[in-house]
Each structure stands twice: as C-alpha cells, then as structure tokens.
Amino acid sequence: MVQLFKCLLKAEKKPIRSHLRSAFIDSLRLTVRGGHGGNGVPKYGGVGGQGGCVYFVAKEGVSLRNVNQKYKTKRIAASSGEDSSKVRILGRRGVDERIEVPVGVQVIADGGKLLGDLNEHESTCIAAGGGAGGCSGNNFLGQPGDQRNINLDLKLIADVGLVGFPNAGKSTFLKSISNAKPKIAAYPFTTIRPQIGSVQYPDLRQITIADLPGLIEGAHANIGMGHKFLKHVERTRLLLLIVDIFGFRLSVEHTKRNCLENIYALNKELELYDETLLDKPCVLLLNKMDVQGARDILKTIKPTIKNLECGLEKCPEEIRPTKLINFERIIPISARSVKRIDVVKEELRDVLDRLAEEKYVPDALEVREQLRIKVGERGPKIT
Template sequence: MVQLFKFLLKSTKKPIRAHLRGSFIDSLRLNVHAGHGGNGLPQYGGIGGQGGCIYFVAKENTTMRKVAQTFKEKRITASSGEDSSKLRLLGRRGHDERIEVPIGVQVIDENGKIIGELNEENATCIAAGGGMGGCVGTNFLGKPGENRMINLDLKLIADVGLVGFPNAGKSTLLKAISNAKPKIASYPFTTIRPQIGTIGYSDLRTITIADLPGLIEGAHANYGMGHKFLKHIERTRLLLLIVDVFGFRLSPKHAQRNCLENIYALNKELELYDESLLEKPCVLLLNKLDLDGAEGIVKKYKPFIKNLEIGLEQCPESIRPTKLIKFEEIMTISAKNSARVNKVKDELRNVLDRLAESESVPDEEELRLSLQRRVAERGPKVT
C-alpha cells in the first residue's frame, strides 16, 4: 500500500508556477535536421527524391513560447526523400517542415552567422536544406540533409522604444498613451518582459510603442536585463528616453543620481552597447512633474539638459559618455496628466513623420549624384 501511494505521488504532475507560465521568451536554440535524399535505381536510371527542407515563416499571430512548446525536445526533423523504384522512377520529395515564428526573428547558425531576418509577414528563411536524391552524379546514393544548431533571436519591431531606469514611469506612460495594460507599482523592476502598445489617432493612424525592462548601469556588459533589453531597441525607429525628475537610486549600495546624471548614464549605456543607437532620433521626457519640488529641479538642470556638453566636465567619469545623444524634443510631463500625455502623442507622431519625410526625399547632393549616374548609364547621345 505504501509503495502504491509513493507511485501515485510521483506520477502527479506539478503545476507550472504562475510566474513561469507567462515568461517572455525572445531566444530559442534548436537542432534542425533536414531529410536524407532517397536512393536512385541504377538499373533504370531512376532518381531518388530530395530530402525535406526545414524553413521558418514569419507570422504576426504567433510567439516564441508557442514554438518552444511545439518542439519541447528542441529538435526539428524533416522526412527523407523516397527511393526510386520500378513503379516510380522519380522518387517523391520528402515532406518539408514549415515552422511559424514571430515577426522580428533572426535565424543565426552555430558560428554566429545570420542565415535570415524575418521582419515582414510571410518572410521565409530556409534553415536546413534537404539532401540530394540519388542519381548518376552521386552513384545513385542519396545525400544526407543539412544538420545544424540554430538560434532564433527575437528583436521586437516597434516605432518607438521606451528607455529609462527602473521606476521612471515607463509603464504608467505606456498605459496612458496606448492600449497596453502593463503592470504598474511603486517599486523598481515592475516590468520584467517587453510590453507592446498601440497609439491610435483620430485619422486612424497608429504607432507602436515598446516598454522594455528597466535599464541599470552595466547593462552593456549584460548586467541586469542587459542585452535582453538593449537588443530590442535596435529595430525601433525612435527612442523615447524617460527620466525621473527626482533622480534614481537602485539600492542603498548605489549612488543617488540626479536627473542630469541619469541622462548621461543612459547615454553611456547605449553608446557602449552600440554607438549607432545614438544616431537614432530621440525624444526626452522629464517625468513626475506633478510632485512637489519638481519645477525647481527642472529650472536648475534645464540649461544643462538642453546643452549636454556644458555639464559634461562635472559628470562622474564612470557614466561620462564620449559621444552625446541629440534630442529632437525635450518635454516635461506627468504620466498621470492626460493633457500632457496627449502632447507627447502628438510630438511622437510629428517626429516620426519628419523622419519618414527625410528618408523618402533625397537631399540636393544625393539627387545630383543620382542624375549623374543615370546620364552616365545612358552613354553619349548618337546623332
């Protein structure tokens, strides 16, 4: 009887803990093994079927978690090609494996080489090619399919990326500005996974905005959420830096930094991770202006914020950037004030529209060079 109870206890599956059920997955390692080519038939010159391929297709309505649940053993295998026979000289091709992945996935091989980037709906990437069917050139022996380890690396694609230290008010702003429903609390690290919201306008224009886990000093070296955070802002078109007017202190072991020092620190982390991020257009929001004393702090630091070079010498060396970020706009807000939030919505749209216009219309020098190339391609006029 005791043994029976032990067996029943062991066979009972433990429920998945609540905090693990919804955990965000943005990276997945898989073994992909394409199908073996079928053998040919030397007597009649029959050709074996090609092995099945494995390819990924970008779809909007799927997630990395769904992929991980579908392939729990982290292995995907395609079927082999059919051998040639008297009844079927040309063997059937093996069945391809088609795996749907979220938009924004990079497919990377074991050597770190990017095989494909799936940034649009229905974009396709072959991860492993099937083996050739047996024929004269292979002595009628089928060839093995590709077998490799690949990484699926998801980088969110959004118009705007919210960047800031923990508890700066990013989630509050996202909730006020869009249709997202992020968790909000008065302690750091409320956001532990990316949240995507959509800002809607009266003319049906929409803008996507991503609230990412709070950044901490050393994120470029993978401290805290580290690279898990920073990689998601690579594909955003506009950075939205949000800073607490009263500064930020991660813990009693860390120094209290004022709002100006926090701007330098954020600038430094972006620069050390990828200097090209500083070339992205950026809007700065000084948050929590509704609290007592906020106006005085803004008045004190505003001249330095407008011209970051002025206060660079007084900036602590550990957070002093070598290349400064440029702000398209600097705004003081309270994420709880609807009127100020609406101004932010309008400004984000204006900046993105200006960016789209500058990308679509070439400057005079580019236009002149383009015309010269076209004339040169046509060659001299024959009379």
C-alpha cells in the same frame, strides 16, 4: 504510513502561478535537420528524391511561444526523399517542414553565423537543406541533409522604444498613452518582459511603443536584463528616454544619481552596447513633474540637458559618454496627467512624420538627376 505515501502520490500538483509563467519568449534554441536524399537505382539510372528542407517564414500574429509549444522536444526534421525504383525512376522529393515565426526573428547558427533576418511579413529562411538524391554522381546513394543547432532571436519591431532605469515610470506612461496593460508598482523591476502598446489617433494613424525592462548600469556587458533588453532597441525608429526628475537609486549598495547623471548613464549604456543607436532620433521625457520641487530642479538642469557637452566635466568618469545623444524634443511630463500625455502623443507623431518625410520624399533636384540618367539625356549635370 503506507496510507500517507498513497495520499502523497495521489496529491495533485499545484499549478504554476500565472505571474511565474513565461508569457513572453524572445529567444529559442532548436536542432534542425534536413531530410535524407533517396537512393537511386544504378540498373535503370534512376535518381532518388531530394530530402525535404526545414525553413522558417515570418508571420504577423505568431509568437515564439507557439513554436515552443508545438515543438516541445526542440528538434525539427524534414522527411526523407523517396528511393528510385523501376516503377518511379525519379523518386519523390521529401516534404518540407515549414515553421511560422514572428516578424523580427533572426535565425542564428552556432558560431554566430546569421542565416536569415526575417523582418518582413512572409520573408523566409532555409535553416537546413535536404540531402541530394542518389544518382550517377554519388554512386546512387542518397546524401544526408544538413543538421545544425540554431537560435531564434526575436528583436521587437516598434516605432518607439521606451528606455529608462527601473521605477522611472515607464509602465505608468505606457498605460496612459496606449492600450497596453503593464503591471505597475512602486518598486524597481516591475516590468520583467517587454510590453508593446498601440497609440491610436482620431484619423486612424497608429504608433507602436515598446516598453522594455528597465536596464541598469553594466547592461551593455549583459548585467541584469542586459542584452535581453538592449537588443530590442535596435529595430525601433525612435528612442524615447524617460528619466525621473528626482534621480534614481537602485539599492542601498548603489550610488544615488541625479536626473542629469542618469541621462549620461543611459547615454553611456547605449553607446557601449552599440554606438550606432545614438544616431537614432531621440525624445527625452522628464517624469514626475507633478511632485513638489520638480520645477525648481528642471529650471536648474534644463540648460545643461539642451547642451550635454557643457556638463561633461562634472559627470562622474564611470558614466561619462564619449559620443553624446542628441534630443529632438525635451518634454516635462507627469505620467498620470492626461493633458501632458496628449502633448507627448502629438510630439511623437510630429517627429515620426518628419523622419518619414526625410526618408521617403527625395529632393526635387535628385529626382530630376535620376530621370536624366534613366532616359539617357546628354548634357551637363543639373546643379
């Protein structure tokens, strides 16, 4: 019996299977503390060094997984300031703690206060300031640094956000159009964490597409993947909705919805989470057009898709949106067809280029008016 227990104790632990490891982290909770200020010396009027601060800096190529591995205790503290002395009247400042995080991270304190939105490379945010050094104003006693609990909340930055219900063909489409290698299978929820793929063009233009975990009805209320999915849509420039032309049914306990009802349901979920998402430009992909009967369905529903308002009366009340999404393009595809995928690539580029022109190329009259104001020209306004 003793030998049996010894064998059990010596038995090596089995490594966690790779598909169960969390390869992607988009939220991390930390405790941060600024350094304590050094004490001053009343006799010489010395001033203690200020405590170091904890700050975050956005870097390309970094992940929250790196931060999680480096700070396993989830506690980060800067060093304290140096005490003043007769040898050094002004104490040295404490050393700052600099943490590199991925671009797109929001630093949020308890209570929901936004401390920083690091959406550009090299942007910084101080999460915990160091305490003041001891001086005549505080009886020469160094002050403690800030201490707070924070959440690092990553929202992916991509040109295109791929949105759809489970098993709509998002992963197959992403694999076909980009260099990403998502897991693909014929059952819902194959994608359980975001994937980002890059679409390359012959002239070296590049577009990034984020394939996000399939949402379900009630995602706006954090059901299923909920907010873990929807928050990543906020930073995308273009929404790419993909819908199975034959409809979708999550399980035997759920109602099967046809293609048109699924479009309304996706519209409703986005509206309930954040109505401003519906103002983003959107392209609709009708997938699985290579299956027999798909053309007949498309012929029936296409007029309604082009004018969603005319189909609202027949839409079930629980998925009926108040604000309707406007599709820039409606493209029938088969995610496995190279020819159709090439069409989508060109359409996406065309829409994104047009959006860029509208945003960055000002109207000629507007430029002239701005020049008139800058040079102080007097006279009637240009119309």
